[in-house]
Amino acid sequence: MRVIVTGATGRTGGEVAREVAERGHELVPVSREPAGTVAGADLRPAEDLPALLDAEGTVLIDFTVPVASADYIAQAAEAGTPAVIGTTGFDSEGTAALDAAAESIPLLKAANFARGVQALLNVVREAATALPGYDVELTETHHNGKRDAPSGTAKTLLDALDDARDEALDRTHGREGEDPREPGQVGVHVRRAGDVRGEHELMFADNDEVLTLAHRAESRGVFAAGAVDAAEWLPGHEAGWYEFGDVIGDGGD
Ligand SMILES: NC(=O)c1ccc[n+]([C@@H]2O[C@H](COP(=O)([O-])OP(=O)(O)OC[C@H]3O[C@@H](n4cnc5c(N)ncnc54)[C@H](OP(=O)(O)O)[C@@H]3O)[C@@H](O)[C@H]2O)c1
Structure with a gap:
């Protein structure tokens, strides 16, 4: 599987990137200011996201801030790429943007992936x-x-x-x-x-x-593991909203 991680330079996104790489998935870490590598993969610029999303077998995992997340998820919806959202703190406008995206892609959001x-x-x-x-x-x-x-x-x-x-x-x-x-x-x-x-x-x-x-939570690794479990589970599902409980309930580990 190919996994794009937005916010890969962040505290949680960095852990997610490491978990993706450790599980043997192809990692594409994305940053607004790409310099260097995360978990052995070159950071890619956020402005290239539409081109990066345009590939079969790709999932996006987002741990950023609401304004950036809404934008990244809208781009995922445009490309038809399933997305997992760990970002919290959306206002009603951000939530409406995510609801619109869920009409065309499977979208899984959890405030806590533990x-x-x-x-x-x-x-x-x-x-x-x-x-x-x-x-x-x-x-x-x-x-x-x-x-x-x-x-x-x-x-x-x-x-x-x-x-x-x-x-x-x-x-x-x-x-x-x-x-x-x-x-x-x-x-x-x-x-x-x-x-x-x-x-x-x-x-x-x-x-x-x-x-x-x-x-x-005793480490951010627990959130990263849950988010990657969700990313492995999500592809192949219908467009719409999913919860982390769906992943666990479905034995998605
Ligand atoms: N669901 C869960 O289980 C869970 C667990 C932990 C945290 N969280 C949530 O995940 C989110 C990230 O938390 P964190 O502690 O990892 O944050 P963080 O360390 O500050 O990292 C956030 C990343 O977002 C990126 N970003 C993109 N656009 C941004 C903007 N306009 N302003 C600031 N940063 C921007 C930055 O990467 P670039 O600058 O490189 O693009 C930054 O590295 C928060 O909403 C937090 O509540 C959720």
Whole structure:
């Protein structure tokens, strides 16, 4: 398989590029400022992407920023190349651009490609159903270079909570001063420090008890492995949206 990686000079894209090469796929790393190599392959300029995409058996993996990602994915749609998106933090305009692309190519997006987070999502749904009315607070921690807050994973966990509770909880981002907890709130607390790969913790509390559900990524390799699993699984599927859970559910490893 031929795998184009946009954002290959980045923290996560670099790990993805190494994973692609280690699995024996043809790696095409792409950068806005190509100089040198990543995982033994020459960086290619982002402006050449349309020509690079124009090949059979190619998949794109994107770990960049929303504005760049929307542009790269639109080019993939134009070329008919399936794409895996790890980038987080899309606004409604970016999401609409991705929705348009999903009309012509298979598109798989996940805020977190760790298998443990997929399991956590299932457990959160179960806990939210089993513990109706319990107060919930979410805390997430990432490295000091992360741009979006709260993380895409935090939002996905909160969406799962809302779905299970069948109500949209009021997402309260930190508290300061006289600010008592109101019914229907979920507190969301964001920490940015050092090189923390990604930690998410949900606390359910009531009835003189506390249940804590937590996940910690210990290397970026876990995201890279999941993204490449998704890229190996995606080709051959119909145009439309897919989730990382589809890959795991289908034994895609
Ligand atoms: N889904 C998951 O499992 C998962 C896991 C970790 C991170 N993420 C997400 O992946 C994304 C990348 O995170 P990261 O920590 O790897 O970021 P990073 O180290 O800052 O790398 C981002 C890369 O994006 C490229 N880029 C293209 N256009 C850009 C622009 N306009 N501004 C800035 N950079 C641009 C840059 O490469 P060039 O300049 O060489 O083009 C840069 O190396 C984030 O949205 C993050 O939340 C997702």
